[in-house]
Each structure stands twice: as structure tokens, then as C-alpha cells.
Amino acid sequence: MKKNTMMVFGLAMSFVITQAFAVTTPATKVKGDAAAGKAKSEVCGSCHGSDGNPSAPVFPKLAGQHLSYLTKQLQVFRSQSRANQDVMNAMAQSLTDQDIADISAWFSSNKLKPEPAEKNDLGQKIYRTGIPEKSVPACAACHGPKGEGNPTSVYPVLGGQYSSYISKNVHDFKAGERHNEVMQAVANRLSDDEINAVADFASGLQ
Numbered sequence: 001m002k003k004n005t006m007m008v009f010g011l012a013m014s015f016v017i018t019q020a021f022a023v024t025t026p027a028t029k030v031k032g033d034a035a036a037g038k039a040k041s042e043v044c045g046s047c048h049g050s051d052g053n054p055s056a057p058v059f060p061k062l063a064g065q066h067l068s069y070l071t072k073q074l075q076v077f078r079s080q081s082r083a084n085q086d087v088m089n090a091m092a093q094s095l096t097d098q099d100i101a102d103i104s105a106w107f108s109s110n111k112l113k114p115e116p117a118e119k120n121d122l123g124q125k126i127y128r129t130g131i132p133e134k135s136v137p138a139c140a141a142c143h144g145p146k147g148e149g150n151p152t153s154v155y156p157v158l159g160g161q162y163s164s165y166i167s168k169n170v171h172d173f174k175a176g177e178r179h180n181e182v183m184q185a186v187a188n189r190l191s192d193d194e195i196n197a198v199a200d201f202a203s204g205l206q
């Protein structure tokens, strides 16, 4: 019964997000070219790695992330509705819709280097079944059983992403520093320990 409620929540939310995405991101209609994106992304590579697998976990992996998600994030960095004043707002400022399409095509076409699997019972429980008594939905309902996300609903890949980045971003949603109705509702109900546990587990999925 509870599980069904979670699924309905997930489906309803994915509908809301899909609709919002369709309205706010017309530039997804621009067709990207990965080879052009490779040439245009040289500056990005110094932090994110030339293929989107960075050498240090302070920078998120972009390789293998969904095209739709990379496109959306570059658009919201550019419009500053996702704040990252030190770096990403400035980086995205000079990108045209065509640049965004090309660069997103490049990074999404590369293979993500996985992270070692993490045995974390609390993290696994939260990821797979949520926390019903706190109305936390299973992450898997949207981010997929293997952390593969969903390109159509614009749910990002989490499997193989650095644990520290997953944890930081859930904390950012919780603190209201990063805005997304769905993720803020999820993050608000998680304690710091729960966030760290589920980040460890999700990172090791592949």
C-alpha cells in the first residue's frame, strides 16, 4: 500500500517535471553534434576531464550523463536559476543554445567510469524503499534501480557519480540553495546521516 503511494507520487512528479521541462527548455530542439562539442569543451575539461571523467571528486562527472539533463543544467546555470557563482554561472554565460547542445552531446556520449560498490545498509534501504514513516520516496522510483536515471523525465544518472557530489547536492536542495520542487521535498525529510548514507550507496551503483 505504502509502496503504491510512493510510485504514484513518483509518477505524478515525473509528469509535473516533464511538463515543466517542455515549457522552459525550448533549446532541446537544437540538435547537438558531439564532435563539435568535443572541440568546444576544452575549457570544461580542465575541471571535468576531457571526456567528462574528472581526476578529482570536487568536480562532478559529466560522462554518460543524460543529454537532456546536461542541457537543462547548462541552461539553468546560464539563466542563473541554478547558482554557482564561483564557476558555472560564468562558464555557461558565453554558451549559445548550439554550444550547449553540442557540448551536452559530447559528454553524454562518453562512458562514465564507475565507482566501487559500497555496502551501506541504511543507504541501500533509503535508495530502494525510501523511508515510509517519513514519507521519503525511494530514490530508485525516479533515479532507477541501477542509478541510471531517466532521459525522458530528465532524472539524472546517480550511479557512478562521486558520493561527495551526490551528498553536496542533496544538502544544497535541503538548504534551498539549489531549487527543484521534487528534490527539495525529498531532501527536506532526510537527516545529514541519511543523506551521506544514500549518497555512498548510490555512487556505487552501475
Ligand code: HEC
Residues within 6 Å of the ligand: 041, 043, 044, 045, 046, 047, 048, 058, 059, 060, 061, 062, 065, 070, 073, 074, 084, 087, 088, 091, 092, 103, 156, 168
Ligand atoms: C574551474 C572548474 C570548472 C570548469 C572550467 C567548468 N566546470 Fe562545470 N562544474 C564545476 C563545479 C565545481 C561544479 C559543481 C557545482 C555544484 O556543486 O553545484 C560543476 C557543475 C557542472 C554541471 C552540473 C553537473 C550535474 O550533475 O549537476 C555541468 C553540466 C557542468 N558543470 C558543465 C560544464 C561545462 C559544459 C563546462 C565548460 C563550458 C564546465 N562545466 C566548466 C567546475 C567547473
Ligand code: HEC
Residues within 6 Å of the ligand: 009, 010, 011, 013, 014, 017, 060, 072, 126, 127, 136, 137, 138, 139, 140, 141, 142, 143, 154, 155, 156, 157, 158, 161, 165, 166, 167, 169, 170, 179, 180, 182, 183, 186, 198, 199, 202
Ligand atoms: C520523484 C522523483 C525523484 C525522487 C523520488 C528522487 N529524485 Fe533526485 N532528482 C529528481 C529530479 C527531477 C532531479 C533533477 C533536478 C534538477 O533538474 O535540478 C533530481 C536530481 C538529483 C540529484 C542531483 C544530481 C546531479 O547530478 O546534479 C541528486 C544528487 C539526487 N537527485 C539524489 C536523490 C536521492 C538520494 C534520492 C532519494 C533519497 C532522490 N534523488 C529521489 C527526481 C527525484
